[in-house]
Amino acid sequence: xxxxxxxxxIRTEGLNLFYGPKQALKSVSVDLKKSRVTALIGPSGCGxxxxxxxxNRMNDLIDDVHxxxxxxxxxxxxxxxxxxVVELRKRVGMIFQKSNPFPKSIYENVAYxxxxxxxxxxxxxxxxxxxxxxxxxxxxxxKDDLTKSGLALxxxxxxxxxxARAMAVNPEILLMDEPxxxxxxxxxxxxxxxxxxxKSTYTIVIVTHNMQQAARVSDDTAFFYLGELIExxxxxxxxxxxxxxxxxxxVTGRFG
Amino acid sequence: xxxxxxxTRKFHxxxxxxxxxxxATAFLSFAVIxxxxxxxxxxxxxxxxxxxxxxxxxxxxxxxxxxxxxALGEASQLRAAEEKERRAGSIEHVEGNASLRNLLSTxxxxxxxxxxxxxxxxxxxxxxxxxxxxxLAAPLAILAALYTSTFAPKRVKEIxxxxxxxxxxFPSVVIGFFALxxxxxxxxxxxxxxxRLNAFVGGVALSLAVIPIVYTIAEDAIxxxxxxxxxxxxxxxxxxxxxxxFVTLPAATPGIxxxxxxxxxxxxxxxxxxxxATGNAALMTFNVTDPVRTMSATIGAExxxxxxxxxxxxxxxxxxxxxxxxxxxxNAVAEFYIRRRLLxxxxxx
Amino acid sequence: xxxxxxxxxxxxVGSGAAALTxxxxxxxxxxxxxxxxxxxxxxxxxxxxxxxxxxxxxxxxAIVGTFLRVILMSIVGVPIGAITxxxxxxxxxxxxIFARFIRFAVNTLAGVPAIVFGLFGLGFFIQFxxxxxxxxxxxxxxxxxxxxxxxxxxxxxxxxxxxxxIVSVEEAMRNxxxxxxxxxxxxxxxxxxxxYKVVxxxxxxxxxxxxxxxxxxxxxxxxxxxxxxxxxFLPHLPNSLSDQxxxxxxxxxxxxxxxxxxxxxxxxxxxxxLVLLLLTFSLNFAAVYLRxxxxxRAIA
Numbered sequence: 001x002x003x004x005x006x007x008x009x010i011r012t013e014g015l016n017l018f019y020g021p022k023q024a025l026k027s028v029s030v031d032l033k034k035s036r037v038t039a040l041i042g043p044s045g046c047g048x049x050x051x052x053x054x055x056n057r058m059n060d061l062i063d064d065v066h067x068x069x070x071x072x073x074x075x076x077x078x079x080x081x082x083x084x085v086v087e088l089r090k091r092v093g094m095i096f097q098k099s100n101p102f103p104k105s106i107y108e109n110v111a112y113x114x115x116x117x118x119x120x121x122x123x124x125x126x127x128x129x130x131x132x133x134x135x136x137x138x139x140x141x142x143k144d145d146l147t148k149s150g151l152a153l154x155x156x157x158x159x160x161x162x163x164a165r166a167m168a169v170n171p172e173i174l175l176m177d178e179p180x181x182x183x184x185x186x187x188x189x190x191x192x193x194x195x196x197x198x199k200s201t202y203t204i205v206i207v208t209h210n211m212q213q214a215a216r217v218s219d220d221t222a223f224f225y226l227g228e229l230i231e232x233x234x235x236x237x238x239x240x241x242x243x244x245x246x247x248x249x250x251v252t253g254r255f256g
Numbered sequence: 257x258x259x260x261x262x263x264t265r266k267f268h269x270x271x272x273x274x275x276x277x278x279x280a281t282a283f284l285s286f287a288v289i290x291x292x293x294x295x296x297x298x299x300x301x302x303x304x305x306x307x308x309x310x311x312x313x314x315x316x317x318x319x320x321x322x323x324x325x326x327a328l329g330e331a332s333q334l335r336a337a338e339e340k341e342r343r344a345g346s347i348e349h350v351e352g353n354a355s356l357r358n359l360l361s362t363x364x365x366x367x368x369x370x371x372x373x374x375x376x377x378x379x380x381x382x383x384x385x386x387x388x389x390x391x392l393a394a395p396l397a398i399l400a401a402l403y404t405s406t407f408a409p410k411r412v413k414e415i416x417x418x419x420x421x422x423x424x425x426f427p428s429v430v431i432g433f434f435a436l437x438x439x440x441x442x443x444x445x446x447x448x449x450x451x452r453l454n455a456f457v458g459g460v461a462l463s464l465a466v467i468p469i470v471y472t473i474a475e476d477a478i479x480x481x482x483x484x485x486x487x488x489x490x491x492x493x494x495x496x497x498x499x500x501x502f503v504t505l506p507a508a509t510p511g512i513x514x515x516x517x518x519x520x521x522x523x524x525x526x527x528x529x530x531x532x533a534t535g536n537a538a539l540m541t542f543n544v545t546d547p548v549r550t551m552s553a554t555i556g557a558e559x560x561x562x563x564x565x566x567x568x569x570x571x572x573x574x575x576x577x578x579x580x581x582x583x584x585x586x587n588a589v590a591e592f593y594i595r596r597r598l599l600x601x602x603x604x605x
Numbered sequence: 606x607x608x609x610x611x612x613x614x615x616x617x618v619g620s621g622a623a624a625l626t627x628x629x630x631x632x633x634x635x636x637x638x639x640x641x642x643x644x645x646x647x648x649x650x651x652x653x654x655x656x657x658x659x660x661x662x663x664x665x666x667a668i669v670g671t672f673l674r675v676i677l678m679s680i681v682g683v684p685i686g687a688i689t690x691x692x693x694x695x696x697x698x699x700x701x702i703f704a705r706f707i708r709f710a711v712n713t714l715a716g717v718p719a720i721v722f723g724l725f726g727l728g729f730f731i732q733f734x735x736x737x738x739x740x741x742x743x744x745x746x747x748x749x750x751x752x753x754x755x756x757x758x759x760x761x762x763x764x765x766x767x768x769x770x771i772v773s774v775e776e777a778m779r780n781x782x783x784x785x786x787x788x789x790x791x792x793x794x795x796x797x798x799x800x801y802k803v804v805x806x807x808x809x810x811x812x813x814x815x816x817x818x819x820x821x822x823x824x825x826x827x828x829x830x831x832x833x834x835x836x837x838f839l840p841h842l843p844n845s846l847s848d849q850x851x852x853x854x855x856x857x858x859x860x861x862x863x864x865x866x867x868x869x870x871x872x873x874x875x876x877x878x879l880v881l882l883l884l885t886f887s888l889n890f891a892a893v894y895l896r897x898x899x900x901x902r903a904i905a
Contacts, residue, residue: 058791063698086268090793100784102803113792116802162788169792274797275696279703281685282692285771286710288764295728296721399623407617408624418893419628425889426634426882427825428719429854433861433878434634437641437871464634467627497613518716525718527828528854532862552720552828559727559832576724580717587716591709 009034009173009203010055014069017047017054019062024050026227027069032220037195037204039218039235041211042250047227048207052175055205056092057085073173090117093171097178099158101150101165106133106142109150109161113169128168136164137194156187163194167202174198176206180213192217211251215239223247296580299573303359359571364538364549366558366568373571377540379578381455381548385530386523388459388544389466393523394516396463397470405478406500424468432532435461440533447545451535455548458534462523470519473594477511478504514590521586525579527552551575635882642879645872651880659838659860660870664877669842670850671884674759674830675820677846682763683816686770690815693771694778695800715768719828726761726833727753749847756846758834765829766819773818777811777899778804810899814892821888825881827854837863853881 010032017025025047032038040048050059057078059065070077078088090113101109110129111119119125129146133139138160142153150161159179166174176195180188195204195217208214214221215235222232223246231244242248361374404416439461440452449456481504489499505512535547536557555572562569653663689707697704735750735757743749750756781804789799805812827835836849837859843850860874861867867874 056791058787061787061790063700086793086795088793089791094787094791096784096787096791098784100782100788102785102788103807112789112794112802116792116794116798165788166792268795271795271797278688278692278696281688282697282707283703284685285689285714285767286707288767289710289713291729292717292721292725295733296724299724299728299732396623396626399620400627403617403620403624407620412624416624416628419631421889421893422635422886423627423631425821425825425885427827427854427885429825429827429857430638430878430882431634433857433874434637436861437874438637464630467630471627495613497616498607501612501616502607521716525716525720527718527720527831528858532858552718555720555724556828556831559723564732573724573728576721580721583716583718583721584713587713591712 007033009074010205011072012051012054012070013072015051015054015071016068017050017059018066018068020064024227025054028229030222030229030232032203032205034203035200036219037199037206037217038220038222039214040205040207040222040224041209041214042224042230044209046224048222048224049177050227051224052177052205052207053094055173055175056089056094058089058094060085090169091171092173092175093166093169095159095162095166095174095176095179097181099155099162099182101153101158101161103149103151105147106150106153106161107146110165110168112165117169132164132168133161135167135198136160137190137197138164154187156183156190159183159187159191160194163191171202173203173205176204178207178209181209188213211239211253223250225250292580296573296576300570300577303567303570303574359574362540364554366571371568373567375551375571375575375578377538378549378551378554378575380540380542381534381538382524382550382552384455384542384544384548385458385462385534385550386520388456389462389523390516390520392460393463393466393519394470397467397519398474398512398515400467401471401474401478402500402505405475406496406504420468420471423464424472426464428465428526428528429532431461431464432529435529435533449545451545451547453533453535453547454545455534456544458530458548458550459544461529461533462526465526465529466519466523469522470515473515473518474508474512477508477515477594480511481507510593514593517586517590517593521583521590524586525552525583527556531556551579555579638875638878638882641871641875642877645876646879650873650876655838659864660866660873664853664856664873664880666839666842667851667853667856667877668880670755670835670852671824671854671881673755673843673850674762674834674852675823677755677759678762678766678823679816679820681760682766682819683770683812685763686767686815686819687774687812689767690771690774690778691800691804694775695796695804711768711771714764715772717765719765719826720831722761722765723829723831723833725764726757726829730757730760731833752847753832753834753849754847755834755843755850758830758850761829761833762823762826765826766823769819769822770815773815773896774808774811777808777814780811780899781807810895814895814899817888817892817895821885821892824888825854825885827852827858830855853877853884857881 008031010030012028012030015025015028016023028047028051040052042048053059054067054071055073055078059067067079071079073088073092076083078085102112104112107129110132111125114125114128119128130139130143133142138157141157142148142161150158153161163174163179180191183191192213195206198204199219206214206217218235220232221235221238223230223238223242223244225246231238231242231247233242238247239251242251358373359375361372362376363372363374364377365372400416400420404413408416435457436453440457443449443457443460444452485507486499486504489503490496494503530550531553534550534553536549536553537547538549538554539546555575558568559572562572650663651668652665654665656662689711693704693708693711697707731751731753735752738750739745739748785803785807786799789803790796794802830852834849835852835855837851837855839849839851857874857877860870860877864870
């Protein structure tokens with residue numbers, strides 16, 4: 001690998017995750033680097049989404065989840081009991097497969113994060129909302145109807161609104177769970193373009209089903225199969241000369 | 257470096273308080289059940305601790321031991337009540353003897369010279385009226401539920417469901433009033449019964465209150481039968497009525513059984529309807545056209561007039577305890593059946 | 606027999622007839638009370654107090670008593686019910702024993718007969734709490750709290766209608782999509798912030814429905830107040846929590862069973878019943894409408 005240790009932003013060490021008796025992740029150890037986009041690929045049920053949700057502890061919401069091993073974000077183990085999970089999630093934002101704007105106005109959707117952090121000053125909020133919407137490349141489309149309901153937007157716009165909303169809390173890492181799977185090709189292209197622009201500022205981890213998408217947007221790719229990390233490398237190498245047979249079979253479409 | 261402050265887990269006071277407060281409030285429902293147990297039974301308790309009327313002090317002692325300090329107040333109040341009676345003096349008040357033999361006798365004459373607290377006629381009365389009510393209500397409600405969920409055209413369904421919701425919204429005192437004024441006369445004209453108000457009139461009126469409960473839960477149970485099951489039957493060439501009768505209904509049986517149990521519970525505990533429509537005579541007969549006095553109606557009619565703390569008062573609480581235990585048991589059994597059905601549903605069985 | 610055509614006809618016709626019978630019963634009862642009470646019902650009837658030993662006049666005090674009681678009941682019962690629903694839907698893990706106990710308690714509470722609640726009100730609120738208050742604050746002679754009154758009747762009613770509120774609010778909360786909760790939590794909102802800012806605003810209709818249903822149930826139920834606060838006749842309106850009160854349902858009960866000349870007051874009895882019926886109906890209709898809107902939105 002060409003990158004050195006101190007560029008690592010997220011590192012997992014022997015991460016095991018169980019839903020009740022069922023093991024969903026098997027000893028996953030991985031380094032995810034700053035200012036890069038990492039794609040997680042693999043067939044359905046391979047653990048890639050579970051892994052993503054382990055990175056901001058969204059799995060905590062499910063009864064019966066049990067985690068072993070370490071997830072270090074900038075050297076801090078986020079499963080340490082001393083870690084504040086609320087603080088963690090502010091640092092590690094998440095975009096979901098199905099866009100999920102609140103049934104509130106566009107403005108209030110983006111202002112939600114700042115507001116729960118105690119920002120109530122109107123001009124400050126205005127500024128944060130505008131900046132986030134610009135970053136999400138949505139500002140020009142919605143600037144005249146910020147009071148319109150977020151649910152009135154098109155699917156692609158809704159997803160960008162969710163990205164803007166996530167960025168309004170100034171995270172360092174953005175986790176994306178198949179963010180474009182429900183969108184048409186044009187909206188998908190916009191999201192991909194956005195990801196490309198955001199990677200200078202954020203560490204991005206994206207789960208995708210779509211090989212071409214992984215190839216287009218990511219710098220590194222990790223291949224999961226049956227809860228195990230089979231292989232991780234630079235995307236270019238993963239798609240042209242993977243070192244494992246399973247990876248090759250998957251990226252060439254022989255299974256999955 | 258921002259990462260270090262991830263460690264400084266803040267103690268969110270409001271978050272902590274909110275969670276504790278919410279859990280404590282939720283606990284209230286559970287506490288109320290316990291309190292009902294304790295406070296209804298506690299007022300019935302003196303019956304069992306004193307078989308002789310003169311040993312009231314003993315009963316008081318018993319209470320002190322059982323309930324600790326707060327019972328002291330209660331005890332003094334009991335004494336005060338006794339004291340007041342003694343001072344009143346003019347009416348010779350006879351402390352009733354509520355021995356087991358008295359309780360199991362067939363006479364309910366709580367305010368006669370020698371009070372008789374025989375619970376049997378009341379228990380028989382409650383059972384009789386409830387039985388009539390459930391025999392009328394259950395077939396009607398279950399058939400109507402079957403009709404709604406399998407045969408009814410959409411338009412009919414849209415009338416039927418609100419109609420039943422309206423029936424469920426009838427205050428029981430309104431049904432009681434209707435039974436007292438209209439139904440009783442109608443039944444007497446129709447069958448020429450000797451008494452206007454009797455067990456049958458009460459049972460019919462009560463069935464109006466029971467129908468919505470049985471209907472709602474039975475309909476729910478029938479609707480919960482997996483579509484795959486009924487579709488399989490239809491695909492084999494069965495008609496819709498054959499499917500309804502031989503597939504849907506048997507599959508929904510546990511839920512329907514629960515519906516009937518809850519209906520019985522409602523009938524057994526209902527007060528205003530029976531109080532107004534059954535004639536309230538504590539007769540120990542099995543004739544459905546005789547007037548009847550149920551347990552709930554007895555409490556409703558007599559509690560306002562008893563002396564707090566005397567035997568009659570305690571016996572009324574004992575009746576309440578029996579009602580509570582009975583409905584509690586029915587609910588627990590019904591819930592067991594409903595849960596089992598749900599479990600089966602989730603397993604896809 | 607399993608394919609006998611007569612059995613098919615019998616099933617369809619029989620179940621249809623059962624449904625029709627129920628509808629007819631509802632219509633007959635409603636029509637009877639509407640026709641019987643219509644002539645007596647007037648503005649004066651609603652706004653005047655009973656006169657001439659309750660053989661004439663109106664039911665104003667009973668209406669006031671009913672309203673006071675349900676308002677007090679809601680002030681206590683709706684928040685408790687809503688918070689319990691929040692606990693069950695948002696805080697409790699589905700497997701926790703504590704939550705299962707509470708769920709069982711709520712179901713049990715729903716099945717406890719109204720008259721038993723009355724006994725509980727008498728034994729707990731009047732004798733125990735009221736008695737304690739009198740001993741603590743009273744002069745030891747006059748009973749102020751250890752007797753039936755508006756407060757104890759309302760509290761008894763609040764406990765009785767608790768399950769109605771809980772079930773309705775919980776249903777509404779479960780209709781709030783999980784995605785919205787996740788969105789909020791992923792933005793670094795705490796659990797309470799998520800409940801307060803996302804779940805609650807989206808289940809307001811359920812809260813309203815629960816409240817309205819509880820009020821409707823409470824307004825029509827007489828058994829628990831027979832000996833916890835209702836009075837036959839009072840010359841003045843209640844002006845404190847420790848006063849007794851007149852009440853519509855109780856009024857119907859005493860007028861139709863205990864007045865010396867039942868025939869003479871038949872019009873008043875019918876009209877009072879009609880007032881109570883209209884009151885509970887409008888409340889039920891409101892609840893049905895709200896629930897319909899809520900479910901439609903949940904599907905959309």
